[in-house]
Amino acid sequence: MKNKNSNIKGTGVLLVLILMLMVVLIYVNNRNSISASRTKNIESLALLGQLEAQDKNSSMLSADDFLAESAGAVIKVRNIEGELIWSKTLNGKIVSMECAVGNLYILDNSKRLYCISKNGKQLWDKQLEGEIREIYTDKNGDLLIDSTYNGGTRIQIFSSKGVDEGSMALENAEVVAFASGKEENTLSLIDISSQIIKTKIITLNLRGDMVWSDNLDNQIVPMLGYAKDNTLIAVGEKTIYKYHDKSKKQSKVELNKTIYNASISEEGAVVVVRSKNGFEVIAYDDNLKELGFAETEQVPIGIILEKNNYILYYNEKLLLADMKGTIKAEYKSMPEINKVYFGTEGSIISVSDRLIQKLGFK
Numbered sequence: 001m002k003n004k005n006s007n008i009k010g011t012g013v014l015l016v017l018i019l020m021l022m023v024v025l026i027y028v029n030n031r032n033s034i035s036a037s038r039t040k041n042i043e044s045l046a047l048l049g050q051l052e053a054q055d056k057n058s059s060m061l062s063a064d065d066f067l068a069e070s071a072g073a074v075i076k077v078r079n080i081e082g083e084l085i086w087s088k089t090l091n092g093k094i095v096s097m098e099c100a101v102g103n104l105y106i107l108d109n110s111k112r113l114y115c116i117s118k119n120g121k122q123l124w125d126k127q128l129e130g131e132i133r134e135i136y137t138d139k140n141g142d143l144l145i146d147s148t149y150n151g152g153t154r155i156q157i158f159s160s161k162g163v164d165e166g167s168m169a170l171e172n173a174e175v176v177a178f179a180s181g182k183e184e185n186t187l188s189l190i191d192i193s194s195q196i197i198k199t200k201i202i203t204l205n206l207r208g209d210m211v212w213s214d215n216l217d218n219q220i221v222p223m224l225g226y227a228k229d230n231t232l233i234a235v236g237e238k239t240i241y242k243y244h245d246k247s248k249k250q251s252k253v254e255l256n257k258t259i260y261n262a263s264i265s266e267e268g269a270v271v272v273v274r275s276k277n278g279f280e281v282i283a284y285d286d287n288l289k290e291l292g293f294a295e296t297e298q299v300p301i302g303i304i305l306e307k308n309n310y311i312l313y314y315n316e317k318l319l320l321a322d323m324k325g326t327i328k329a330e331y332k333s334m335p336e337i338n339k340v341y342f343g344t345e346g347s348i349i350s351v352s353d354r355l356i357q358k359l360g361f362k
Helices: 002-037
Strands: 046-052 059-063 066-071 074-079 084-089 094-100 103-108 112-116 122-127 131-137 143-149 152-158 164-170 173-180 184-191 198-205 210-217 223-226 231-235 239-244 249-254 259-265 268-275 278-285 290-296 302-306 309-313 317-322 327-332 339-342 348-351 355-360
Touching: 059 094, 066 094, 074 094, 074 103, 094 131, 103 131, 131 173, 143 173, 152 173, 164 173, 164 184, 164 198, 184 223, 198 239, 223 259, 231 259, 231 268, 268 290, 268 302, 278 309, 290 317, 302 339, 309 339, 317 348
Parallel strands: 173 223, 259 302
Antiparallel strands: 046 355, 059 066, 066 074, 074 084, 094 103, 103 112, 112 122, 131 143, 143 152, 152 164, 173 184, 184 198, 198 210, 223 231, 231 239, 239 249, 259 268, 268 278, 278 290, 302 309, 309 317, 317 327, 339 348, 348 355
16 A cells, blocks of 8 residues: 555656646747747838938937937027928027927027927027036926036926926935926935945925935936826836835835846836846836836847837847837848937837938838
């Protein structure tokens, strides 16, 4: 009876091992089949138009499918067909240009900040003070001005309509990231007085008063963004955090892997981490539920997420994928790609050194 029980037990263990092996094989086959299906029927994006900067000494900025060039106090904007849309001469030499929601934010050397629509209409302007160190823009068009004033660091926040949304003096802290919500603004700050890395995420109301804050030690949080329902997503070095509507941390995803690239949109977030065979792109919805993944041999130089699609771009090519990780299209570029973003009507804009290219399906 003892031998019989031993044989039965041994047979049971063997069956369990066989079953486990079958499950592993099924998983591997499914994963491989998914990876294979993601590389089938990839369309090639077509070049719909391109535009090169005219003045080799000018500063350039691209947004949507137009190109802005500045030289001295003059700014000229042309569309992808090369037609001059508008030209303006400002009071001082242009020192920086940013773009968000189709508007240009232009700073001249007299520290005057202009907001000009892509059609050339000046919407508002502000006279800034102090040494302007950085201008942060949000996808909604709001701005954070980081400056040195009276020996200290000061931030000012303006809405896309030029409304003052508060200011704050910072002591022993540097701004790392900025995002704008429905009725608040959020900053990621790093403490520069400490021997260890200390990050503070703070949310301010539209008067500049602090609503809540969260301290995160031993990591930097270089990216913030608002998803649907005013959910704040913060991407750290190895962790993704979710904060919901003026409250403390609600949930997080510990990846335990270094995040090399990331992007946040209203739909959620995508991150790039190292895998056994190279790198993996993982997509999450606004509740941090994993939606899918894509594998890539090389780390992309950038990633941009918009709605349910994202673009991975490298120096020589870009890939268009959905949130499930299915590669839908690619484009191989001769000029080195520096930046990529989604244009109007489903197009993709690829930016090289002095050239913008409009891509899409034909």
